[in-house]
Amino acid sequence: xxxxxxxxxxxxxxxxxxxxxxxxxxxxxxxxxxxxxxxxxxxxxxxxxxxxxxxxxxxxxxxxxxxxxxxxxxxxxxxxxxxxxxxxxxxxxxxxxxxxxxxxxxxxxxxxxxxxxxxxxxxxxxxxxxxxxxxxxxxxxxxxxxxxxxxxxxxxxxxxxxxxxxxxxxxxxxxxxxxxxxxxxxxxxxxxxxxxxxxxxxxxxxxxxxxxxxxxxxxxxxxxxxxxxxxxxxxxxxxxxxxxxxxxxxxxxxxxxxxxxxxxxxxxxxxxxxxxxxx
Numbered sequence: 001x002x003x004x005x006x007x008x009x010x011x012x013x014x015x016x017x018x019x020x021x022x023x024x025x026x027x028x029x030x031x032x033x034x035x036x037x038x039x040x041x042x043x044x045x046x047x048x049x050x051x052x053x054x055x056x057x058x059x060x061x062x063x064x065x066x067x068x069x070x071x072x073x074x075x076x077x078x079x080x081x082x083x084x085x086x087x088x089x090x091x092x093x094x095x096x097x098x099x100x101x102x103x104x105x106x107x108x109x110x111x112x113x114x115x116x117x118x119x120x121x122x123x124x125x126x127x128x129x130x131x132x133x134x135x136x137x138x139x140x141x142x143x144x145x146x147x148x149x150x151x152x153x154x155x156x157x158x159x160x161x162x163x164x165x166x167x168x169x170x171x172x173x174x175x176x177x178x179x180x181x182x183x184x185x186x187x188x189x190x191x192x193x194x195x196x197x198x199x200x201x202x203x204x205x206x207x208x209x210x211x212x213x214x215x216x217x218x219x220x221x222x223x224x225x226x227x228x229x230x231x232x233x234x235x236x237x238x239x240x241x242x243x244x245x246x247x248x249x250x251x252x253x254x255x256x257x258x259x260x261x262x263x264x265x266x267x268x269x270x271x272x273x274x275x276x277x278x279x
């Protein structure tokens with residue numbers, strides 16, 4: 001029987017991402033603050049449609065906005081690990097990354113009473129140590145890599161990649177990879193970013209992004225009987241009125257094509273019913 005799963009995921013960064021880029025003046029901080037407003041709107045929309053989702057939440061957000069984080073939990077959504085800070089692991093030393101990951105786990109444990117099952121790297125940039133730490137800390141899945149679009153796979157460890165020789169791929173681990181894509185993320189399409197080094201300007205309208213997002217789901221139903229598609233949103237981005245309208249239209253469009261909405265943990269369990277983990 002065909003099964004086409006959609007995971008709606010929300011990176012609840014608040015202003016942790018701006019801090020990680022050393023943007024700490026009042027205006028960028030206020031941009032992140034709007035994420036709490038947006039989160040409330042998203043939760044109301046998901047409740048109206050009976051949808052459970054996954055919120056990758058930095059420990060910084062949990063500890064800065066405990067009531068907002070609690071509302072996500074009480075609504076029945078999954079809380080995933082997104083660092084304690086929003087510093088990409090590739091910018092950490094091995095010791096700093098281990099400490100940040102551990103601190104994020106403890107923030108989630110205090111909120112939910114349990115360690116998180118899933119991890120998503122800030123800025124989707126892993127270090128050579130990240131997968132090993134995730135395995136040591138008992139994570140079931142990661143959602144930071146882009147090696148597929150509709151089919152989860154097992155993340156590899158020990159790749160050797162150089163310019164001088166053909167790639168040597170490492171062995172698959174037990175960590176389920178739930179693949180993502182920048183093209184299915186709201187941030188690059190909609191947000192204006194200005195730093196001393198570069199300027200990023202919005203590139204697409206909500207109508208264009210909606211069409212892209214829906215077409216990716218439609219294509220999955222055409223080529224696969226069973227698949228999972230992951231969308232990534234940020235409350236301070238998608239929480240704006242015109243983008244909330246887009247999100248609602250997306251939900252209605254893919255639901256009309258038979259989408260089954262699951263949390264990432266639920267989708268991982270569905271995948272593991274079909275395949276065996278590596279030893």
